Amino acid sequence: MNSLYGRDLIxxxxxxxxxxxxxxxxxxxFKEHRFDHxxxxxxxxxxxxxxxxxxxxxTRQSFxxxxxxxxxxxxxxxxxxxxxxxxxxxxxxVQDAANVMSxxxxxxxxxxxxxxxEEYGQGDQLLREYAHYASVPVxxxxxxxxxxxxxxxxxxxxxxHAGRNLRGKKLLQVWAKGGLVRSWCSVQESILxxxxxxxxxxxxxxxxxxxxxxxxxxCEDNAAISGGSFEIVHDLEEAYDGADFVYSRNWMSPHxxxxxxxxxxDTAKKREIEMAMKxxxxxTTKEWMAKTNDAFFIHCGPVDRGSEVTDxxxxxxxxxxxxxxxxxxxxxxxxxxxxxxxx
Ligand code: CP
Numbered sequence: 001m002n003s004l005y006g007r008d009l010i011x012x013x014x015x016x017x018x019x020x021x022x023x024x025x026x027x028x029x030f031k032e033h034r035f036d037h038x039x040x041x042x043x044x045x046x047x048x049x050x051x052x053x054x055x056x057x058x059t060r061q062s063f064x065x066x067x068x069x070x071x072x073x074x075x076x077x078x079x080x081x082x083x084x085x086x087x088x089x090x091x092x093x094v095q096d097a098a099n100v101m102s103x104x105x106x107x108x109x110x111x112x113x114x115x116x117x118e119e120y121g122q123g124d125q126l127l128r129e130y131a132h133y134a135s136v137p138v139x140x141x142x143x144x145x146x147x148x149x150x151x152x153x154x155x156x157x158x159x160x161h162a163g164r165n166l167r168g169k170k171l172l173q174v175w176a177k178g179g180l181v182r183s184w185c186s187v188q189e190s191i192l193x194x195x196x197x198x199x200x201x202x203x204x205x206x207x208x209x210x211x212x213x214x215x216x217x218x219c220e221d222n223a224a225i226s227g228g229s230f231e232i233v234h235d236l237e238e239a240y241d242g243a244d245f246v247y248s249r250n251w252m253s254p255h256x257x258x259x260x261x262x263x264x265x266d267t268a269k270k271r272e273i274e275m276a277m278k279x280x281x282x283x284t285t286k287e288w289m290a291k292t293n294d295a296f297f298i299h300c301g302p303v304d305r306g307s308e309v310t311d312x313x314x315x316x317x318x319x320x321x322x323x324x325x326x327x328x329x330x331x332x333x334x335x336x337x338x339x340x341x342x343x
Pocket of ligand 1: 055
């Protein structure tokens with residue numbers, strides 16, 4: 001079996017299914033043996049650098065805990081305090097920064113999405129530039145296109161409640177109204193990894209919220225290879241019918257960045273929220289959940305309660321949102337152990 005030592009993780013789409021399975025197997029081991037696993041010191045005295053261009057609760061804290069629990073340390077870095085070169089400012093190039101950081105750290109995590117970029121794809125490009133120059137693994141901690149750690153935590157959560165084999169189970173990935181103008185990363189990662197895993201994935205959204213066409217093509221290709229299925233629907237009755245898992249999430253329209261360039265970010269955000277809130281029915285309620293196959297409710301967090309989902313669903317007996325949040329810790333420990341330590 002090929003070693004994963006030194007590998008970057010920018011999206012699960014770039015890893016093979018058996019490599020993802022190794023992460024998930026180790027994550028389950030770390031869950032069962034949180035403080036007494038044989039790999040508990042595999043990052044002894046090593047440091048993982050984390051660049052956050054955007055805020056975070058789960059990602060920052062779970063990576064910090066993950067590094068500690070593997071015997072190392074995670075260092076929080078705000079790019080604005082590092083005089084890095086950007087499209088608007090002079091400073092140190094990515095080539096130099098990545099080379100220097102590789103002399104100190106065992107890995108580099110980067111989060112860059114939402115209004116930290118000016119056009120879709122810019123965050124992905126930055127991660128790939130770091131990955132090109134760094135000699136240590138670069139891990140996406142959520143960027144404009146992908147969120148691999150979240151995708152793996154979602155799969156782990158579904159397996160905890162429905163068993164290891166999710167083939168043939170219906171995952172409804174449904175757009176929701178909301179006030180937070182979200183990037184596409186968590187949703188795109190979910191539909192990619194779950195089509196790779198052989199699930200029957202239904203992506204539902206109102207007209208006007210198309211995702212990245214390349215990602216959609218990959219989902220179709222994944223389903224053809226894995227024996228799962230992938231469909232896009234715009235009707236909520238059809239979407240919820242027979243679902244085994246429901247994952248509702250707001251995401252921005254494809255016009256957000258173009259509008260923000262022309263009218264400013266604040267105006268563009270206001271317009272997005274006004275547009276989203278007109279889709280009154282696009283919220284996961286107990287009435288919609290009643291049309292499913294007693295589905296589990298999943299969400300990456302932060303949950304926009306009252307817009308994406310009602311309290312009674314997210315606090316209800318079929319909600320597994322906190323398990324999934326916990327799983328971020330276990331999957332990240334597994335990713336770090338496999339890519340940053342010679343295990
Ligand atoms: N799901 C997720 O990445 O959460 P944070 O934005 O809180 O890190």
